[in-house]
Amino acid sequence: MATNPSLVSVETASGKFQQTVRVGKHVFLADEPESLGGTDSGPSPYDLLLAALGSCTSMTMKMYADRKGIPLEGVYIVLEHSREHVEDCRSCNNEDNRIDVIDRSITLKGDLTKEQRQKLLGIAQKCPVHRTLENRIDIHTTEVRD
Template identity: 35%
Template sequence: MAQVQIVSDGVNYRHQIRSGEHVLLADEPLGLGGQAAGMAPFDLYLASLAACTAITLRMYAEKKGWELGEFRAELSSSRDANGRLQVHRVLHAAAPLTAAQWARLLDVVERTPVTLVMREGADITSEQGR
């Protein structure tokens, strides 16, 4: 499905993440001892959901022949009283959409691939490399 590699580059917590030909930086904020050279891990988590949200809704709108114009999603996370992560999305489209179109988009967004995986969780295993 997907494969990434992360390698430290020797500067505190800064790491290069590679996926195929694409490279991005991950780091921690200055206040946590990083250099703020890239997104922090939970920022990347939200970025993954944001990307899937925007791409899925764009694909759906194109299939329906709907114009979204500039699409924007704002995601934020917090923890509830039990420490469970809560993610909230606010969606914006520059083009005028009817209430029915928005209702459909809000229904579709609940079933994007990354949304479903994040809700169901994943089995994560680890092993020592050679």
């Protein structure tokens, strides 16, 4: 069982898709919506991915604004995941030439100048999760037997 906040453990729970997720002292359920055969008892895996990007983006922008004395009062972010067909996709790693797309809409709250808004939106591109998602990712899997 994970106790380090940088480690995540996931274990099958009840139902067709329900999972128990542990991150340090936090425990919550992940699931799929009823329309996909789940019980909708928690966010879906893609919901969690979008939540990671959105929360990291907001945290990074707020941290930057605080450090630079920018009067950012709040950030509101809406994210959506989709797949798009791209005719000439040299970087696609699938046969049907589809790429994953995340649309991120950011609302900045506060009395901000045009320059401050532009700088903050640029900082959004630099959040660590954003950079991770744009990098090549290698996932190493090993089986652990009891």
